[in-house]
Each structure stands twice: as C-alpha cells, then as structure tokens.
Amino acid sequence: MGLPRYNIPMGFPACGEIENYLHRHIPLSAAMGVSVVEAAADGVVIGAPFEPNLNHQDTVFGGSASAVAILAAWTLVNFRLRKHGINGRVVIHRNRMHYEKPILARFLARTEPTPDDEWEWFLGVYRRMGKSRVRIRCVLECDGERVARMDGHFVALK
Amino acid sequence: MGLPRYNIPMGFPACGEIENYLHRHIPLSAAMGVSVVEAAADGVVIGAPFEPNLNHQDTVFGGSASAVAILAAWTLVNFRLRKHGINGRVVIHRNRMHYEKPILARFLARTEPTPDDEWEWFLGVYRRMGKSRVRIRCVLECDGERVARMDGHFVALK
Numbered sequence: 001m002g003l004p005r006y007n008i009p010m011g012f013p014a015c016g017e018i019e020n021y022l023h024r025h026i027p028l029s030a031a032m033g034v035s036v037v038e039a040a041a042d043g044v045v046i047g048a049p050f051e052p053n054l055n056h057q058d059t060v061f062g063g064s065a066s067a068v069a070i071l072a073a074w075t076l077v078n079f080r081l082r083k084h085g086i087n088g089r090v091v092i093h094r095n096r097m098h099y100e101k102p103i104l105a106r107f108l109a110r111t112e113p114t115p116d117d118e119w120e121w122f123l124g125v126y127r128r129m130g131k132s133r134v135r136i137r138c139v140l141e142c143d144g145e146r147v148a149r150m151d152g153h154f155v156a157l158k
Numbered sequence: 159m160g161l162p163r164y165n166i167p168m169g170f171p172a173c174g175e176i177e178n179y180l181h182r183h184i185p186l187s188a189a190m191g192v193s194v195v196e197a198a199a200d201g202v203v204i205g206a207p208f209e210p211n212l213n214h215q216d217t218v219f220g221g222s223a224s225a226v227a228i229l230a231a232w233t234l235v236n237f238r239l240r241k242h243g244i245n246g247r248v249v250i251h252r253n254r255m256h257y258e259k260p261i262l263a264r265f266l267a268r269t270e271p272t273p274d275d276e277w278e279w280f281l282g283v284y285r286r287m288g289k290s291r292v293r294i295r296c297v298l299e300c301d302g303e304r305v306a307r308m309d310g311h312f313v314a315l316k
Binding site: 053091 | 185187213219224232253255
C-alpha cells in the first residue's frame with residue numbers, strides 16, 4: 001500500500017505540536033499513546049502502539065481502533081479549516097467502522113482523500129451559514145495491510 | 159427514562175468482577191475509568207466518568223463514547239453465551255454511532271433488549287456452525303437523557 005507524503009503548508013503546526021495538543025486536551029489520546037505521523041490539509045496519519053490498546057484476546061480493542069480513526073479524521077477537518085483561515089470548532093455527528101482483520105501490532109489511521117468539490121461545498125456552506133458538514137473516510141493499517149475502515153460525518157460550527 | 163434492573167443469574171460474575179476483568183484485560187477501559195453498573199444476560203449498563211473522557215471542548219470525546227458503547231455490547235454478548243454454557247470468543251465486526259448531543263458529565267452506555275428470536279438464531283447457528291453473529295443496540299445517557307446511540311454487529315467464534 002503506497003504511503004503518500006502530504007505537503008505541510010508553511011506556518012502550520014508540526015506533528016509534534018499537534019500531538020502535544022491532542023495529549024493535553026484529549027486525555028484518552030495520551031492513554032492510547034497516539035503519535036501524529038503526518039498532518040496536513042490534504043491528509044493526516046496517526047499512529048498508535050499495541051500495548052495500551054489491547055483487548056482480552058491480545059488484539060487491538062475495537063474501541064481503540066475507532067477512537068484513533070476518529071482522531072485522525074477530526075484532525076484533518078481542523079487542518080482544512082485552518083488552511084482557509086477559519087477558526088470553527090469541529091464535532092463528530094456520526095461514524096461507521098468496519099473491523100476487517102484482527103490488529104496484532106502498532107497500527108496507523110490514515111485519512112483518505114476527500115474530493116475537492118466536497119471540500120468546496122463544505123467551506124462554501126460554512127461561510128454562508130456558519131455551520132457545515134463533511135464526510136471523511138479513514139483506513140486503518142497494520143504492517144502495511146488494511147485492517148479496518150471508518151467513515152465519519154463531522155460538523156463545523158462557529 | 160426508566161432504568162430497568164436486570165436479573166443476574168446465580169453463579170454469574172458480579173459487576174465488580176466483570177469490572178476487574180475489563181480493567182485488567184482491556185487497559186483502555188481502566189484509562190476511561192469505566193464501571194460496570196449492571197450486568198446480566200438481558201442487559202448491561204456501563205458507566206464512565208467525565209474527566210478521563212474529555213475532549214478539547216470539555217465535552218466527552220466521541221472516541222470514548224463509542225468505546226464505552228462497544229464495551230457494554232461486547233459484555234452483553236459474552237454474558238448471553240455464558241448463560242447458555244458456551245465459552246466462545248466475541249469480536250466486533252462493525253458498528254455505527256450517532257452522536258446526538260454533547261455529553262457534559264458522567265455518562266452510561268445501556269444495551270437495548272435484543273428480541274428473543276434473534277438470540278435464538280444466534281445461538282442455534284453458533285451450535286451448528288461454531289460461528290454466529292448478532293446485532294446489539296446501545297443508547298448512551300447523560301443526566302437521564304439520551305445523548306448517543308450505537309449499533310454493532312458482533313461475531314462469536316469457537
């Protein structure tokens with residue numbers, strides 16, 4: 001599976017800064033030991049270690065897998081707003097997860113590209129109405145293989 | 159919203175035992191501070207405190223809300239198997255979450271009743287095939303009000 005590198009625009013927070021923000025403001029992200037591997041307005045990759053996210057069967061707990069995917073998608077929506085100079089808050093409205101394979105090691109949540117016209121609609125509606133919605137898809141990977149997928153609908157509010 | 163009390167059959171583990179099991183085997187459940195409020199083959203209620211589950215907006219992080227709902231549903235399927243003397247393992251296959259309101263305090267995940275014929279189908283297929291699937295619905299409540307709902311498909315395996 002290819003690992004695209006995203007351009008991080010000048011002036012945007014580095015991965016370490018975002019990681020600190022998440023750990024400070026969302027205590028569960030620290031408990032899960034997440035790290036921000038890549039972060040840009042085009043895509044976000046968040047990694048999570050195995051041990052803190054285990055279940056009783058020594059595979060990753062489904063609740064951890066979905067929480068890491070939600071974090072990656074949420075971070076992407078924030079980045080995209082920031083790229084356009086918008087300081088809205090972002091909340092999740094709904095999401096679906098498919099757990100395809102047991103996760104047996106460190107894993108990554110990688111957002112999938114959202115089409116440009118969906119971003120344009122999202123930003124246009126936000127500017128007119130002060131509120132908008134966007135759908136973000138993520139894949140979870142472990143050892144280069146897809147192990148789960150998530151899609152979530154996020155709402156941005158003034 | 160009524161809070162039904164479930165009958166806990168003789169010989170079944172008490173809430174405290176299940177809580178210890180979860181905390182010991184699923185470290186995230188300890189990090190989230192979950193407690194088992196009620197547990198029986200008819201229904202499970204799991205509580206989670208506010209502080210460890212906060213997000214950057216001082217509401218409950220969506221990833222915590224869905225993880226607690228998944229725990230409640232997973233515990234119920236285990237209980238039901240145990241009631242019928244079956245020692246299978248239970249894994250999540252997929253789930254959906256709807257976040258209806260911000261969660262601003264301690265919250266509960268409460269499983270909803272699964273119709274008897276669905277349980278019968280689930281157990282019958284498991285006995286014949288050594289593998290089966292069941293759909294479990296949960297509501298999340300905060301201060302007596304519904305704040306989110308989840309449905310998940312779980313697979314039991316030999």
